[in-house]
Each structure stands twice: as structure tokens, then as C-alpha cells.
Amino acid sequence: MKKAIGIFDSGVGGLTVYKAIRAAFPEEDLIYFGDTARVPYGPKSHNTIIEYSIQNSRFLLQQGIKTLIVACNTSSAVAIPALQQLTDIPIIGVIDPGAEQAARNTINKRIGIIGTEGTVRSGAYTTAIQKLIPDALVFSEACPLFVSLVEEGWQDHAIAYSIAEEYLSPLKKLDIDTLVLGCTHYPLLRKVIQDVMGSSVTLVDSADAITAYLACLIPADSDGVSGKDSFFVSDNEDKFARISQQILTDQFGTLSRVRLFESWFQD
Amino acid sequence: MKKAIGIFDSGVGGLTVYKAIRAAFPEEDLIYFGDTARVPYGPKSHNTIIEYSIQNSRFLLQQGIKTLIVACNTSSAVAIPALQQLTDIPIIGVIDPGAEQAARNTINKRIGIIGTEGTVRSGAYTTAIQKLIPDALVFSEACPLFVSLVEEGWQDHAIAYSIAEEYLSPLKKLDIDTLVLGCTHYPLLRKVIQDVMGSSVTLVDSADAITAYLACLIPADSDGVSGKDSFFVSDNEDKFARISQQILTDQFGTLSRVRLFESWFQD
Numbered sequence: 001m002k003k004a005i006g007i008f009d010s011g012v013g014g015l016t017v018y019k020a021i022r023a024a025f026p027e028e029d030l031i032y033f034g035d036t037a038r039v040p041y042g043p044k045s046h047n048t049i050i051e052y053s054i055q056n057s058r059f060l061l062q063q064g065i066k067t068l069i070v071a072c073n074t075s076s077a078v079a080i081p082a083l084q085q086l087t088d089i090p091i092i093g094v095i096d097p098g099a100e101q102a103a104r105n106t107i108n109k110r111i112g113i114i115g116t117e118g119t120v121r122s123g124a125y126t127t128a129i130q131k132l133i134p135d136a137l138v139f140s141e142a143c144p145l146f147v148s149l150v151e152e153g154w155q156d157h158a159i160a161y162s163i164a165e166e167y168l169s170p171l172k173k174l175d176i177d178t179l180v181l182g183c184t185h186y187p188l189l190r191k192v193i194q195d196v197m198g199s200s201v202t203l204v205d206s207a208d209a210i211t212a213y214l215a216c217l218i219p220a221d222s223d224g225v226s227g228k229d230s231f232f233v234s235d236n237e238d239k240f241a242r243i244s245q246q247i248l249t250d251q252f253g254t255l256s257r258v259r260l261f262e263s264w265f266q267d
Numbered sequence: 268m269k270k271a272i273g274i275f276d277s278g279v280g281g282l283t284v285y286k287a288i289r290a291a292f293p294e295e296d297l298i299y300f301g302d303t304a305r306v307p308y309g310p311k312s313h314n315t316i317i318e319y320s321i322q323n324s325r326f327l328l329q330q331g332i333k334t335l336i337v338a339c340n341t342s343s344a345v346a347i348p349a350l351q352q353l354t355d356i357p358i359i360g361v362i363d364p365g366a367e368q369a370a371r372n373t374i375n376k377r378i379g380i381i382g383t384e385g386t387v388r389s390g391a392y393t394t395a396i397q398k399l400i401p402d403a404l405v406f407s408e409a410c411p412l413f414v415s416l417v418e419e420g421w422q423d424h425a426i427a428y429s430i431a432e433e434y435l436s437p438l439k440k441l442d443i444d445t446l447v448l449g450c451t452h453y454p455l456l457r458k459v460i461q462d463v464m465g466s467s468v469t470l471v472d473s474a475d476a477i478t479a480y481l482a483c484l485i486p487a488d489s490d491g492v493s494g495k496d497s498f499f500v501s502d503n504e505d506k507f508a509r510i511s512q513q514i515l516t517d518q519f520g521t522l523s524r525v526r527l528f529e530s531w532f533q534d
Contacts (some may be wrong), residue, residue: 043503047502148414157433159430
């Protein structure tokens, strides 16, 4: 029996990663989990991000996956070591592929990172880039309203430009030649971000970078059978179906809601 | 032993309700729970809002409270009947007090409601107002970005005005004389909302209305001993402490984090 590749994200943003993987590996079975009940992860504490990432990974591991993709930048930035305790299968986050692509692209060794509060606070991109280019200068900016803008469907709105100007103007002054879109929602704001930063800055999207990583792990599969697509979310199946059809455009597969059994206890 | 009044909200917004209750009932013990790990509730499905509201209420009931205040508009709009199954103590949401104050204020019987997607979708304010004034015309608008704006601390920013213009311009054309701030975050945007709507529109804040409700339930307590304040959150104690000190300004009481035991299961 074919084992699937498992992918999780805090919500719909990881579908940009899913789409790139589906295009590169048409015969692989893919299982996607979006934690739409508890999105966004960016403002949560590291402990909570780790807890939720473990729960999401456990669910995917129960489905018998062969590789785990952490499509959420915030989870990738803080939870990978904890997830590696759960399983021996390969776990790939979006930080290293994004950092590598940024390092390959930069000429002046001045790189910008935009992401959620959790991702920026972790310093994960800076660490990963400076492993590759020790004297690189890395400048980070948290852009928490970007996620809400995308979820509101205002990515082409005049307000999106005002908010992008507000967040990006400090980075514009720093002479960066490369900017990492360090949140899976941000590629949906690519046009606005590119317009504000100007055409001399190259935008890096981890979704493009991650498929090269996967190709090293997964032997070419050539049974000629198209891979199956299974989607799971923790809330709002209808909204997820609507947004995912906009992002994925073609065939969709099955979609189910997964619920949590939870009860409070005190630390 | 004195029993406390329990108050829950999806996050910090309910502190506006807490503050009004503390001012009106200086000798009552108050226990506040903010579900800061899972904020915001507005975009979640009704089922998930009900599940989370039940968990929050169970936690407060375990502390031995005598009255439960649902400070979150979204929870008040959809979860009160489910919460009434849990306990015989009085449960007070913010919808009825807000609706009553709006009904008392309006002269032309044209009332606007702004709130989260969940609150607006529920139609709870419309139902509550039309019980009091059957021929009232009630117009609702969801303003999802307002919560993110407040959490970003941008309530006085030029962008707050742009976003408020965008959301409120349909309501401005409808000749309303009363506008209910149907989300506990919105009083923190009161100045922007009042400026955009103009001075002829009266803004209604449920936090002011709820204390009159409570006064009917709670006998005057005059042992002369100041009430205790206990705060619990599900994440980010530090951020909560910072924001709550801005909102409450004076003494604070104790603050603890409460964690969830959770595991996924499929529907």
C-alpha cells in the first residue's frame, strides 16, 4: 500500500505549499491538515505552538504517512525539534528551503524576512541563513495584519497597500536585495509586496523551494496512477472548500472535519 | 465563603466588561478567563464556538462561581442555550443588555449592529431588538479586521480610519441613530467609529449595560471588604498582563495560565 505525504498548516495558507508539491509529484498521495479552528498561530506563545503542532502531527502520523511537511512557518520556526521526538520519518519545515533559496539569490548579502510575530521572535530564518552565509545581514519585520487581510479577501484593496507601506518601509531603507515571504499567507499578497518593495528586490516563496528538498527524499514513482488528495480541517469546511478551490483551481479530493477532545487543566 | 462572579471572553476584549463590573461591584470577588490561545472566536463555526464556550464555562464553574457572565459577543450570540444546560446559576450574555440599551436610545427605530462574522451571522441582536420594538429596522455589518487592529495596537492609526470608512460607509447611508458596538474589542476603537459615523449616531457599549442587569441579581454586599481579582488565560500571560494594565490601570490581582488536554478525533 502506498504511503502518503502529510502536510499541515495553521489554516488555508499551506495550500500554496500543497499546490507546489502536487504539481511536482503528481503520483503521490497527499494528506493535508489545516487547523482552521485555531488559526492564527503567529501570535501564540512558543509552548502553545509546539502543543498544537504535536497534536496536528499525531493526527497525520495516525494516517500512516511516510514524510511530514510542516507548511506553517510559525510551526516550522519553533516546533520541529519537538516533532522529531514523535517519529523517525523525515520532517521538512519551510524555514531551511526558504533560507537556502534566499542565500542562493542574494548578491549584496542583505536579506529581509517578513513573517508572523512567532516566526520573527524565533530568529529561525536568521540562524538558517547565517549558517549558509555567516556574514549575511538579516533584517526581520513581523506583519501580523497581513494574515487577516488575506482572510478578509482584501489582498488587492487600497488598504492592503497602506498596511504594506507601514510594515515594509523600515525594510525598504535597508538596501536588501532579497525578501523572504516567511508566512504561507504572504504569497497571496505577492503583488502588493513586490509593488511596495520595488522590482530590484527578489521575493522568495518557500513553497517553490520545498519541492527540491522533497525530490531528494522521495524516489520517482511511476506507476502511472494519479495520487489521491485528502483534506482535513478542524473547523469551517465550507469556507475551506471555497478558498481552496480558488487556490488549487482543479480537482479537490475528499474533505472532512476533525474534532478535538479537550478539557482545561491548570499548570 | 464568598462565591465569585465568573466572566469569560475569547481574549482581552472582555476586560472592558470586567472593568465596568468591578467599578459597579467593588466588594464582589471576580474571576476572569480569557481564551487567548484560541482568540479570535468571530470567524469560527457555531459548533466550535459552542464547544469552546462550554470548556471555558466548565473551568469557571469548577471555581465555584455564583453567576456566569459571557463577555464575548460571539459566544453570547450562539452559545447561551448550550451553557444553560451545564448549570442552574444565572448566565448573562452581552446581547440582551446591548439590545435593551439600543431600544431605549433609538428615536427613529433604525439601529445598526457591528460585530464579528459569528455574531452578525447569528442574527442575535436583530432578534433581541425586535422583541422589544417589533417594527425596528436593524442593519448589521461584520468588521473582522477591527479585532486585529486593536490587537496590533493601531486603534488611533490612519489605517484604522481607512478600514472603519470601508466597513461603516454602508451603515452611514441607512440613517441609523444608534449603533451597537457588538464586540468587546470595539469600544477600544470608539473614537474612530464615532468620528466616521458622526456625532448624531449614539454608540452603545454592552459593558455599560450589563451592570444594570447584574444589580438585579446580586444583593448589595456591604461587608466593606474589597473583592478579589483572579485572572486566567490559555496563553500569553505576559501580553495579557501588559494589555490588561492599560485597560484596567489600577490593581490587578493574580494571573495564571490554564492549559488544555486535547487530542484529535474524527467526526
